[in-house]
Amino acid sequence: MAKNHKYIFKDSKKIDLDQLVQHYQYGWWSQNRKKADVKKMLENSNVAISLWDGKKLIGFARVLTDYVYRATVWDVIIHPDYQGQGLGKLIMDKVLNHTKLKKVSYFWLITSDKQKFYKKLGWKMEENWSMYWDRKANSKGCPCVD
Numbered sequence: 459m460a461k462n463h464k465y466i467f468k469d470s471k472k473i474d475l476d477q478l479v480q481h482y483q484y485g486w487w488s489q490n491r492k493k494a495d496v497k498k499m500l501e502n503s504n505v506a507i508s509l510w511d512g513k514k515l516i517g518f519a520r521v522l523t524d525y526v527y528r529a530t531v532w533d534v535i536i537h538p539d540y541q542g543q544g545l546g547k548l549i550m551d552k553v554l555n556h557t558k559l560k561k562v563s564y565f566w567l568i569t570s571d572k573q574k575f576y577k578k579l580g581w582k583m584e585e586n587w588s589m590y591w592d593r594k595a596n597s598k599g600c601p602c603v604d
């Protein structure tokens with residue numbers, strides 16, 4: 459574990475949008491996100507946790523929820539230079555232990571390649587429960603993500 463005390467978590471949707479758009483470069487599915495869309499996304503997310511090394515954004519995760527029964531976690535991204543130091547685990551801890559989310563019974567997320575990371579944090583895999591509908595794929599036959 460690195461000296462995480464020098465990093466600061468923020469529980470706020472007031473995030474430098476330019477840095478957040480840049481941060482989305484580090485997720486293979488989020489690289490084409492545009493500033494105006496990210497602004498709207500952030501405004502309409504329920505919880506946004508960011509992680510800072512001074513003024514530099516180094517981690518992010520957000521939640522959509524009804525605050526009672528269900529929550530979904532999206533866009534868990536640690537800057538590549540800061541991965542492997544326990545920060546991904548810490549940001550997920552911040553999400554799951556967030557005071558506004560304490561009552562939520564079930565959390566969900568989608569991942570195609572980070573199952574081992576989440577399993578270490580207590581997440582379970584249930585292939586038969588989950589379905590999704592992709593607007594682009596249904597209109598163009600394109601397996602697109604953003």
Ligand SMILES: CC(C)(COP(=O)(O)OP(=O)(O)OC[C@H]1O[C@@H](n2cnc3c(N)ncnc32)[C@H](O)[C@@H]1OP(=O)(O)O)[C@@H](O)C(=O)NCCC(=O)NCCS
Pocket residue numbers: 484485486533534535536537540541542543544545546547548568569570571572574575578
């Ligand atoms: C996935 C991600 C958030 C992990 O963040 P991180 O800070 O590197 O992870 P941590 O250092 O907190 O790792 C916690 C544990 O998970 C393990 N782990 C992390 N990434 C892993 C991976 N890809 N495969 C297997 N285990 C992994 C670590 O070894 C560590 O195990 P330990 O507790 O036994 O030491 C980070 O790699 C990332 O941002 N990737 C790019 C974006 C992305 O794909 N996000 C996930 C979206 S679903």
